[in-house]
Amino acid sequence: MSLRVDKALELYDSMSRVRAFEDRLVITGQQGKISGGIFTGKGHELLTSVAASFLNKEDILGPTHRNMAAHFSKGISYLDMTRQWLARATGGTRGKDNAAHLGSQEINVFGIISPLATMLPLVAGAVLVNSIRNEKRVALTFIGDGATSCADFHEGLAMMASQSLPVVVVIENNGFAYSTAVSEQSRRKNFADHSKAFGIPSEVVDGTDIVLCYEAFERAFDHVRQNKGPYLVEGKVWRMSGHSLADNCSYVPEEFKNEAEKNDPLLLTKRYLLSQGVSENKLREIKKAWKKKAKEVFEQVLEEAIPDPASVTEGVFAGGMTL
Amino acid sequence: MPREDMIMPQLGESVAEGTILKWLKKVGDNVAYDEMILEISTDKIDSEIPAPIAGVLAEILVEEGDTVPVRTVIARIETDISQPSSVSIPVGEDQCVLPESKVDTLLNDVAISENKGEHTGPPLQSKRTQRFFSPLVKRIAKENNISLEELENISGSGVGGRINRQDIEKYIASSSASSGEVTKVVPMDSMRKTIAKHMVASKKISPHVMSVHEVDMSAIVAWREQWKDHFYKKHGFKLTYTPIVLHCVVQALKEFPWINASIQGDNVIEHRNIHLSMAVALKDGGLIVPVIKNAQHKNLINLCQSVQELSEKSRNKKLVMSDLEGGTFTVTNAGVFGTIMGYPIINQPQVAILAMNAIVKRPVVVDGDAIAIRSMMYFNMSYDHRIVDGMMAGRFLQRLCQLIAEFDVSGEP
């Protein structure tokens, strides 16, 4: 087994980091201090953190809306992310876009847009730097189960497959596309089955099991780093929140909610780490520290300046031109 | 049955009254829409006036020979068409209302805006008009202090009689640049009144000075004798001394723009175009001064034609208002009466008037100390000493004489 305890602990730290942030985000949202939809990846933390942990600095991340764990892994800070959510003048999009839509060319994180599946073609194009500039980058992109119905999922895979591009595509199957259960969306057993249509390899993994996940992504990244083309990983997770904060989840069956709680990846990972000899105290400390940090950062940012109205026309065009 | 008022129209800026010359219809007659029903006279021009509406001439309120202020009701027409009461548009004191030439159906739909009397803003904003004026035309009018009423009177060459840029520019070029009086003379008794009034005013306005030069016309006289018959046969109009002189005058004026100018306050308005006013004496007394427009673009033959045409129009009373307006320099020919020198009065708002005189054979000194008989003519120019000094006038006349002396008599005109 290749997952060492220290690595697992690192991953737990990552998961705790995003969990603490999102908990604080939800409270702030409930206080009415954030406008627009508030999306969290509660239940996705393990899958996302493990996948993102295989990225080097030069690799490209094309997330979707429940992957803040990956944003943080890549180098976006609490401060950056909070300023983004709270639409501050110093935010990643300077108040021009909401949620976790920020990006950074420095650390190769692409800024998401609301239309789904759109990130797939982007990361496919991004890794063309390998052939044109002679570089050695890979890309990681995420997509929800629902978004696999979108045209860009298929077109993106077609592009990746035809050019044999080094992209790890992670389908986060959390059981629901907003209120539409997975069973109502498609007739296939696994979303990973799409890979057959494109002639690319895939596997399905329990997204709440740290060891299985780690091994799956080891395989995935090995594959792509050896220039064997794209690799599809379907991680099965439990959506532990509503679609957004505004969702009352009336359509979610009670058993699902219970199972979700039981399969909280932080809980399961904690159990695993304890079984590996890590002290409970240590884990509690990690959790506490992030909780404190999140609270502090949110309080700090809530005091910060909102954007200058004069900036509304800035940035339409690169090179300083406005219409 | 409703009765519509018909009013004395204002056919030009600064016209304050009109005289009924002749009613062409009598009470009880049917009148068609647009049919001419009377003739009036103003100190600018005579005109026939059409009925503003179809119907029966019910009342004549002002008799022939009477003079009334503009806007006075002069007649009433009974109509069986019910018209909206939009014939007379409420106006302020310094406005006037024109007789309706056309009832635009649009008028029925649009509310008439009230004129609050004095205009404080630009005169052409939010006013009801009978014609459509494009934004461009309105702007040009505003910039040139042309009132709405004037605009209504300008004839249009665009679709449906609409005024376009060319029309208004032509109008501006032909009307005086300043808001001062333009001395225009019109036939009949009121003409004389007007002449008198204006002559007095001109002397009051301009400090008149005169300079005299003489020129040897022998070569031109001979040349004209040689070619005049041929010329007339070829063109149908005459080759006379006036257009020859005008031709040289135009050239000289190009070189002395201050003489082709007007004065407005402390400014000298140099006119880019040369519109030559030409004094024409009328057979039964009276003087009229039609204008050759844009003489700078005319060659000798054009000038001959213009001179002849305007003379004929003057004598046949066929001149229209635009023929009489906009002159920038006047030439008068007293020579036809034998005058060898005169002292003309400046035609306001111009700043100079040139008299050409009788060509008389006289002994003159030529080639050193010899004496020869030459056909000589005096040019004398009266000018406004506010802006034209003796030196400039002298030089201008000198140049004119030079141009005459150098006039090309070598071939066919």
Added chain:
Amino acid sequence: MTMTYLNAIREALFAEMRRDKEVFLLGQDIAAYGGAFKLTKGFLEEFGKERVIDTPIAESAIVGAAIGAALMGLKPVAEMQFSDFIVGGFNQIVNMAAKCHYRWGAAVPMVIRCPSGGGMGAGPFHSQNPEAWFTRVPGLKVVCPGIPSDAHGLLIAAIRDPNPVLYFEHKFLYRHIKEEVLAIGEPIELGKARVDRVGSDLTIITYGGTLRLVREAAERLQENEISAEIIDLRTLIPLDMDTVSISVRKTNRVLIVHEDTLTGGFGGELSARIAEYDFEYLDAPVKRIASLDTPIPFARNLEQAFMPDTDQICVAAQELAVY
């Protein structure tokens, strides 16, 4: 050097790809086949398959991949085989490409080449002029050359521009117009209209496919002593209203001609701006000549009835001249 419109485009691509190794092409059938119009013939041989990429039939992925590559600093020139198919990539163009820089400060230096226009009896799906759709998306530049020298210089400028540029090349003009191209390899600044003919009686504003018709009309009008000034917009966005206004204020009469359909065509925007900025200089209403508001019919005679022609332009110009 005299060359056809098509060759002018080829030469621009050659020049830029030779000058900058990061300029590359992607599209359908552009590599070995040399493109549907043989425009990219020889490019594969010279630049190799890394820089001349045959893609699947996936407009959204083509555009998306171009965006991703551009985000990495490469200079993609994507081709839509026919501009009519650009709608497949509409989401990526208007939601992703147009908004990246405004949102997260990331420039998208990409060009999408769109062979557009009718007059060849190619039917409703191979003849459209879709430029107007994109003029109303802030963040995109829209270019429509009408002559070879502009096709050449504007494409070079587009490739060098740090913003997403939609370049509409008119198919009919490919081989039907042949003119001098002087400054080979030199850019022509985007956003500058061109006075194609000096005149005094009216201004005819046009671009793209109808420039040649307007030129013919102006010759005919001259014989009837009507002097038409022709303004070739060349770039729709950014729009050069200064050149337009100077002409309108001189002639006071405006006719707008474009091959796109009337309603919602760019002529409406132009007309509104003229009416607003140059109102007091108008001596006649601003008129437009455009294709009829119908899908493009297939039969040659129906297509001719649908599209503007020189006769129509002459009649409208004459009416305006005497208005």
